Amino acid sequence: MALPAYAGWGERLWYYTFRFICFLIFVFLISPILIVLPLSFNVEPYFSFTPGMLTGDPDAYSLRWYKDILTNGMANPEATTGWWSDVWNNAQWVRSMRNSFFIGIIATIVATSLGTIAAVGLSRSEMPFKKKIMALLISPMIVPVVITAAGTFSFFSKFGLAYTHTGVILAHAILGIPFVIITVTATLVGFDQSLVQAAYSMGATPIRTFFKVQMPLILPGVISGALFAFVISFDEVVVVIALASVEQRTIPRQMFSGIREQISPTILAVATILVIISIGLLTTLELIRRRGERLRGVTPA
Numbered sequence: 203m204a205l206p207a208y209a210g211w212g213e214r215l216w217y218y219t220f221r222f223i224c225f226l227i228f229v230f231l232i233s234p235i236l237i238v239l240p241l242s243f244n245v246e247p248y249f250s251f252t253p254g255m256l257t258g259d260p261d262a263y264s265l266r267w268y269k270d271i272l273t274n275g276m277a278n279p280e281a282t283t284g285w286w287s288d289v290w291n292n293a294q295w296v297r298s299m300r301n302s303f304f305i306g307i308i309a310t311i312v313a314t315s316l317g318t319i320a321a322v323g324l325s326r327s328e329m330p331f332k333k334k335i336m337a338l339l340i341s342p343m344i345v346p347v348v349i350t351a352a353g354t355f356s357f358f359s360k361f362g363l364a365y366t367h368t369g370v371i372l373a374h375a376i377l378g379i380p381f382v383i384i385t386v387t388a389t390l391v392g393f394d395q396s397l398v399q400a401a402y403s404m405g406a407t408p409i410r411t412f413f414k415v416q417m418p419l420i421l422p423g424v425i426s427g428a429l430f431a432f433v434i435s436f437d438e439v440v441v442v443i444a445l446a447s448v449e450q451r452t453i454p455r456q457m458f459s460g461i462r463e464q465i466s467p468t469i470l471a472v473a474t475i476l477v478i479i480s481i482g483l484l485t486t487l488e489l490i491r492r493r494g495e496r497l498r499g500v501t502p503a
Contacts, residue, residue, distance in 0.1 A: 235477055242267060242470035249467065267471040271295040274468065295472060298456040305367065305452060306435040309374035313431040316375070317382025318424055322416065324383070325390040340380040350377070351444035358445065365447040373441045378431030385430060389423025422490045429483055429490075436479075 205217050245264035246252050254262025273279040275294035289296055320339055324332055342350055354373045355364055363369035393416070401411040417424070439454035446455065453472060460469050 238470055238473050238477070242467065242474045244467055244470075247467055249465070249470070267467045270466070270468045271471055271475075295453075295456060295468065298451050298453045301450055302436055302452040302454075305371050305374060305450070306432050309371045309378060309435040310428050310432040312371065312375040313378035313435075314382050314424060314428040317379045317427060317431070318386050318420075320379070321383045321386035321390060322412070324387060325393070327395075336383075339383055342377050343380040347377070347438075347440045351441045354441065355444045364445055365450070367450055370442060370446050370450050373445055374435035374438055375431075377438060377441065378434045381430035381434060382424075382427035385427035386420060386423045389420045393419060422493055425490050426487055429487055433480070433483060 205214060209217070240255065241249065241251070243263040243265065244252065244255060245262055245266060252262055272289050272293055272295075275297075276288045276292050278288060281288065290300075291297075323329060324336055324339075329335075351373070354369075354376070358364045358369045358373070363372065397415050397419075398411055401415045402408075406414065436452075437454055438452075439458055442450065442452050442455045443458070446452070451459075453476070457469050457472060460466060
């Protein structure tokens with residue numbers, strides 16, 4: 203919002219001071235990312251800027267660590283045949299990425315399905331004990347992850363789900379459900395329940411009413427919740443440490459092991475890729491938010 207022409211000196215001072223403070227906060231938050239990006243191209247195995255990098259020497263920069271993402275753990279990196287098969291099956295970072303996307307996508311589907319159903323149920327006026335049920339469903343967001351991981355491991359061990367893909371997926375879905383419930387519930391606040399009653403009066407079943415009337419209108423909230431659930435699953439490391447074996451090792455778990463066991467700038471290269479993925483997801487969320495505002499007749503801010 204522009205500063206009005208009649209603003210006094212105090213208002214002008216606060217106007218520019220506030221924006222300067224916001225700028226400093228932005229720099230504070232973005233600086234670690236800006237440092238990681240160039241360091242991932244360091245030709246030397248260091249986590250700091252070399253004299254060559256500071257002077258802009260092209261020889262000081264390399265894609266060495268991005269190549270290491272593909273070759274680390276391969277049986278025969280120099281082979282000319284079967285190279286991609288070796289990468290897919292043996293490269294540690296590639297296997298971790300494969301696990302992260304597989305677990306994240308399946309956990310997102312589970313969390314989005316259950317969270318959307320719960321949000322729709324909680325939005326009904328006749329729902330008993332609404333506040334207590336809501337508090338119970340979003341408790342994984344409030345309880346420390348270490349406690350959730352320990353309790354989940356103890357419970358899943360009794361059913362043989364510990365150290366399995368199924369157990370890790372269910373644990374990640376549990377952590378993602380509260381975010382889906384909150385985003386979908388916020389979308390349902392402005393939903394006109396008379397549309398549901400009109401569909402019932404015309405003979406539509408509850409399932410048909412949900413998919414033909416409610417879902418198209420709350421879809422932006424559902425997609426936003428799904429993206430949040432995916433990000434939570436993709437970034438989770440504590441639950442993976444407690445529940446996963448080597449076969450279920452994800453990218454955050456691999457990075458955690460790399461920092462403890464074998465410090466390598468490959469971690470910076472992977473972090474750069476994750477930053478790009480996060481920027482893509484945030485951009486998608488913003489586009490969905492603007493679309494939702496247009497559907498509701500609200501001018502995007």
